[in-house]
Amino acid sequence: MTTLQKRIRARPGLEPVLTTGRMDLSRAAILALLPTLGPSSRLALTIREPGALLKVLAAYDGRSDALLILSGELAPDDAQALAADAEATAVVSDRPEIPGALSPDSVLSEGSADQDAVTRQDMETRWIMTTSGTTGRPKMVNHTLAGLARTVRPTRPDGLAPVWGLTYAPTCFAGLQVVLQAVLGGGRLVAPPLSAPIGDRLAGFAAAKVTHLSATPTLWRHMLMHPSSAKLPLRQITLGGEIVDQALLDTLRARFPNAKLTHIYASTETGVGFSVKDGLEGFPASWLNDAPDGIALRITGDTLWIRVRGTPSEYLGPMRLTRDADGFVDTLDRVGRQADRVVFLGRDTGVVNVGGVKVYPETVERVLNASPAVAACRVIARKNPISGEILVAEVVPMQTPENPDTFKAELIKYCRTCLPPAAVPALVRLADRLDVNSAGKLSRS
Amino acid sequence: MRNKIIGAFEASWREQKETEPPLLTDDTVLLDTGLDSLGFAIIITRLEEELGYDPFSLAEDAFYPQTFREFVDFYETHRPAQ
Numbered sequence: 001m002t003t004l005q006k007r008i009r010a011r012p013g014l015e016p017v018l019t020t021g022r023m024d025l026s027r028a029a030i031l032a033l034l035p036t037l038g039p040s041s042r043l044a045l046t047i048r049e050p051g052a053l054l055k056v057l058a059a060y061d062g063r064s065d066a067l068l069i070l071s072g073e074l075a076p077d078d079a080q081a082l083a084a085d086a087e088a089t090a091v092v093s094d095r096p097e098i099p100g101a102l103s104p105d106s107v108l109s110e111g112s113a114d115q116d117a118v119t120r121q122d123m124e125t126r127w128i129m130t131t132s133g134t135t136g137r138p139k140m141v142n143h144t145l146a147g148l149a150r151t152v153r154p155t156r157p158d159g160l161a162p163v164w165g166l167t168y169a170p171t172c173f174a175g176l177q178v179v180l181q182a183v184l185g186g187g188r189l190v191a192p193p194l195s196a197p198i199g200d201r202l203a204g205f206a207a208a209k210v211t212h213l214s215a216t217p218t219l220w221r222h223m224l225m226h227p228s229s230a231k232l233p234l235r236q237i238t239l240g241g242e243i244v245d246q247a248l249l250d251t252l253r254a255r256f257p258n259a260k261l262t263h264i265y266a267s268t269e270t271g272v273g274f275s276v277k278d279g280l281e282g283f284p285a286s287w288l289n290d291a292p293d294g295i296a297l298r299i300t301g302d303t304l305w306i307r308v309r310g311t312p313s314e315y316l317g318p319m320r321l322t323r324d325a326d327g328f329v330d331t332l333d334r335v336g337r338q339a340d341r342v343v344f345l346g347r348d349t350g351v352v353n354v355g356g357v358k359v360y361p362e363t364v365e366r367v368l369n370a371s372p373a374v375a376a377c378r379v380i381a382r383k384n385p386i387s388g389e390i391l392v393a394e395v396v397p398m399q400t401p402e403n404p405d406t407f408k409a410e411l412i413k414y415c416r417t418c419l420p421p422a423a424v425p426a427l428v429r430l431a432d433r434l435d436v437n438s439a440g441k442l443s444r445s
Numbered sequence: 446m447r448n449k450i451i452g453a454f455e456a457s458w459r460e461q462k463e464t465e466p467p468l469l470t471d472d473t474v475l476l477d478t479g480l481d482s483l484g485f486a487i488i489i490t491r492l493e494e495e496l497g498y499d500p501f502s503l504a505e506d507a508f509y510p511q512t513f514r515e516f517v518d519f520y521e522t523h524r525p526a527q
Binding site: 429 | 456461474476477482483486487490491499501502507509
């Protein structure tokens, strides 16, 4: 069993391993830590500080039954419910609002290498991660460190070790991939607080000479809007989590001519994905006959189906996977052919991606319909140059409002009180009636 | 045009924050004002509704304005002929 500590011990590369701007974490400091809780422990982690999260993961991987990695922003109720569902024996958190949680420092002790040999259990620790989503409780997915670290590539030995900037929460799938690549691949991870303004984060990245950066298309557009982005000495640009358009790829290519451009497609349903490196949106249509990385792709109906060698990630709890006779699984991502490319069009489930946050228009419609001022409504997605997509609400008011602008502003204010920011419609339009299709359902196109 | 954009900025600001919106000058870096990317995404959607066009979809190349002046100029440059 190659545990996280063993992998960190074997890593070549830069020191310190991780810097947040306020503190540095060296390889020796990570390796010196031992767990204070026993091998049957099963920890639920909701930790905001990336360095503290890394220390706990390194001390407990191989020495505990399971590590449930929860977002540091998760509501306390949800964190406790998920911890209970996963039968966690303790909750570890640096958030004062989580009742009964143990602090990261209290579950770690500094030990010697001798002690390390005694306490080492080398058991297979399950890494349980959660899916993102704006509605409902996140779903838990079982992983192993070996699986999560499969794409980690070691650093080139020519002194050009990568310096990775962390733009994602380290607890989400994309963020953990960056953490593992930087920490295990031999680079350095620069992780400024996610709450810091974009100008400060970019200045921190520039000062640390960040060469590798992975972010959503929305965040890339956001960074391009800030003058400090010009100072980044980027060699690798990675995009993922949303559909990547050609205009953004072209702008990044022009702004950072020395950087390689990679966009990543990852399917939550199948737990796998692939990367595209030719600077063009979508992927080559030839991959439908011959795909790289041990996967196979086909288009059935208008969605992409994917077949993986080995078994897909295991969902804890019910999760519908549609599989065909040849073992292909429906990704629910709609695709279309454009000459020799296959391009992504959106989700088949009706989910809308607003700046990397998944939103169901139906949820927003339910909220609007619950308002006594609303007789009927329809929420649709509209393309947006900053956030990819954004929501627009068409509302039939219960009675004609005296002042339409005030009415619209009040509705938006009401939505803000009960929906996450990305799910609040950018715009309310008033309508006399809404079109329905032949099945009597609201037409959304 | 300038005033319409300031109006949209201030409305979006007041929905997100309790404080008064900052004064926008030509050299103001949009993202240093404290409004986040969703705030600017909302402004663009509302300006399209008000002005009847979206310069970002009309422009041939992708453009990511950094200062307030660049933002206003972009809307002026791509204003469709009446």
